[in-house]
Amino acid sequence: MASKVQIWNLALRFIGETPVNSPTEDDDNADILSDIYDLSRQAALRQFPWSFALDTAELANDSSVDSPDYSYAYLLPSDSLYIVRLIPPGATDETYQIRNRHMHTDATEVYVEYVRDEEDTTKFDSLFIQAFAYYLASQIAITRTGKADMVQLMTNGYNRVISMARGMNASESRLQHTQCNSLVTARD
Numbered sequence: 001m002a003s004k005v006q007i008w009n010l011a012l013r014f015i016g017e018t019p020v021n022s023p024t025e026d027d028d029n030a031d032i033l034s035d036i037y038d039l040s041r042q043a044a045l046r047q048f049p050w051s052f053a054l055d056t057a058e059l060a061n062d063s064s065v066d067s068p069d070y071s072y073a074y075l076l077p078s079d080s081l082y083i084v085r086l087i088p089p090g091a092t093d094e095t096y097q098i099r100n101r102h103m104h105t106d107a108t109e110v111y112v113e114y115v116r117d118e119e120d121t122t123k124f125d126s127l128f129i130q131a132f133a134y135y136l137a138s139q140i141a142i143t144r145t146g147k148a149d150m151v152q153l154m155t156n157g158y159n160r161v162i163s164m165a166r167g168m169n170a171s172e173s174r175l176q177h178t179q180c181n182s183l184v185t186a187r188d
Contacts, residue, residue, distance in 0.1 A: 011136035053118040059110040070104040080114040087111040134158035
């Protein structure tokens with residue numbers, strides 16, 4: 001898919017700025033994007049359960065952590081940005097609380113689906129690339145262009161892409177569920 005520099009350049013083009021050739025080049029655009037890239041990537045990943053960044057894990061109990069309201073405290077995966085759901089799906093949000101990189105719960109075993117901090121740009125979905133570029137552009141728009149309305153334009157672009165991603169995700173989920181039901185029916 002796209003490289004870090006290609007994502008940077010998409011963001012720069014959105015706001016009418018000159019592209020960069022390298023993340024290490026001596027250039028104001030490269031400097032500012034280098035400063036905000038990692039935190040902005042993590043923020044953009046936290047906004048939506050992007051399929052390329054989903055992972056599952058069994059959490060390890062951390063008996064060294066006091067959990068006054070619950071029986072157990074489980075350490076979250078080091079690369080997790082947020083928990084999407086407990087597995088099995090029957091587990092509910094009321095059964096746990098996240099505090100200080102730990103999941104506090106009364107469950108004796110915990111498996112989670114979570115969004116990981118994906119750094120490999122070759123794994124990024126095309127809609128994520130668009131959304132992330134708009135997000136980066138919104139973060140640097142005032143500094144680079146001096147135009148306050150540019151921030152709103154970039155935020156609107158970001159929200160449009162997130163809306164498209166939600167629609168695609170819902171469509172893909174229905175398709176997958178329908179295909180599973182068809183297979184069960186065919187088997188019977």
